[in-house]
Amino acid sequence: MDKDMELKIIKNFKSRNIDVAFFETLEEARGKIMELIPLTCSVGIGNSQTLKKMNISELLRARGNIVFDKTQAQSQEESKEIKKKSLLSDWYITGTNAISTEGHIVNIDHSGNRVAAMIYGPDNVIVVIGRNKICDTLDDAVHRARSISAPLNAKRAGYNPPCLELKKCIDCKTAERVCYNLVIVEGQFAKGRMKLFIVNEELGF
Ligand code: SF4
Structure with a gap:
């Protein structure tokens, strides 16, 4: 990754009270997460391809952490x-859909549980992304979330909204809609609460 871009991202997120760390591989990022989170803490996990690839839920649970990962539920109720x-967990780990080099974290979400925990509740939040989700401006990041993340997430979850075929958002009102929440994290009030881990790999969508 370009050094100047790294420095720009660090500076702009720091001015918004979000710490940034860069990693060459997903494995390195996973190692840091395991090191940071104490064994005694509970951990909520946001649904994310990147975190699935990391196998983070299984690793944390295996060593003794209490883990809240909805993708491992056996029923809708569970x-x-x-x-x-997971909204009251000590730590929350999640992916996101795009960031801007200006310092925004952009999320497009179905029911909103992931962004709710990201915004308030857990005292510590780690957001993990691959380099493919770095956008220049806020507009570019929102565009990415709507035109790339939403259709691919829809496909993964078995929905068929218009953007899947059109490859662009038409603000649909169908029952197939997958994005009821478009949330931009502009910064953090509590310094040190949120960490952004950027991995030098193509990860998720
Ligand atoms: S509003 Fe509809 S068309 Fe637009 S991104 Fe969401 S699901 Fe796709």
Whole structure:
């Protein structure tokens, strides 16, 4: 990754009270997460391809952390329960859909549990992304979330909104809609609460 761009991202996020760390591989980022989170803490996990690839839920649980990961629920009821509990976890780990080099974190979300925990509840939040999600401006990041993340997330979850075929958002009102929340994190009030881990790999969508 370009050094100047790295420095720009660090500076702009720092001015918004978000710490940034760069990693060459997903494995390195995973190692840092395991090191940072104490064994005694509970951890909520946002649904993310990147985190799945990292196998982070299984590793944390295996060593003794209490983990709330809705993708491991056995029923809709259990999933709902896990999503609520993750809002009060000590740590929350999540992916996101795009960042801007100006310092924004852009999320497009179906029910909103992931962004809710990102914004308030857990005392510590780690956001993990691959280099493919770095956009220049806020507009570019929002465009990415709507035109790339939304259709691919829809496909993964078995929905068929218009953007899947059109490759662009038409602000649909269909039952297939996958993005009821477009949330821009502009910064953090609590310094040190949020960390952004950027991995030098193409990860997720
Ligand atoms: S509003 Fe509809 S068309 Fe637009 S991104 Fe969401 S699901 Fe796709």
